[in-house]
Amino acid sequence: MSEGRELLIRAIKNGIVIDHIPSEKVFAIVEILKLKEYSERITVATNMPSSSLGRKGIIKIEEKILEEKELNNIALLAPNVTINIIEDYKVIEKTKLDRLDKVIGLMKCDNPKCISNHENIETKFIRVKEGSENSNENNLEEKTEYKCFYCEKIILEDEIQIQ
Numbered sequence: 001m002s003e004g005r006e007l008l009i010r011a012i013k014n015g016i017v018i019d020h021i022p023s024e025k026v027f028a029i030v031e032i033l034k035l036k037e038y039s040e041r042i043t044v045a046t047n048m049p050s051s052s053l054g055r056k057g058i059i060k061i062e063e064k065i066l067e068e069k070e071l072n073n074i075a076l077l078a079p080n081v082t083i084n085i086i087e088d089y090k091v092i093e094k095t096k097l098d099r100l101d102k103v104i105g106l107m108k109c110d111n112p113k114c115i116s117n118h119e120n121i122e123t124k125f126i127r128v129k130e131g132s133e134n135s136n137e138n139n140l141e142e143k144t145e146y147k148c149f150y151c152e153k154i155i156l157e158d159e160i161q162i163q
């Protein structure tokens, strides 16, 4: 990559860079991290060329440390993104997220009769099927599935509603 291209997105001094986000998930991540209310500098890029994803998005957030719940929410919505932790313009830690095996207290069950929608209990889902890394709308077979622990309702990865 040429130097000129790199400059399209400014380097950050301290904070995090979420990279390799499928383009259609970028704004969902902006939403779950509540970045609209965040006061430090944020760079959001989408539809960037990517050799592995076709198109990808990047979110750079200055002075941000991700909490475990935020990391889990990101892993749920966009597994396989890369989280870079930046200190003094250097990447000090690079982690590729994995899909969660168990999802506790993060997503809603869309069965209106499910006990988790009526009682004050944490939702709980078990991943029952591992989809492919680059699943798309036309490829139902390849989607990750989560099963509600209480009512056994199956939720596909693109139907997930974050609580």
Ligand SMILES: [Zn+2]
Binding pocket: 109, 110, 111, 114, 115, 116, 148, 149, 150, 151, 152, 153
């Ligand atoms: Zn349920």
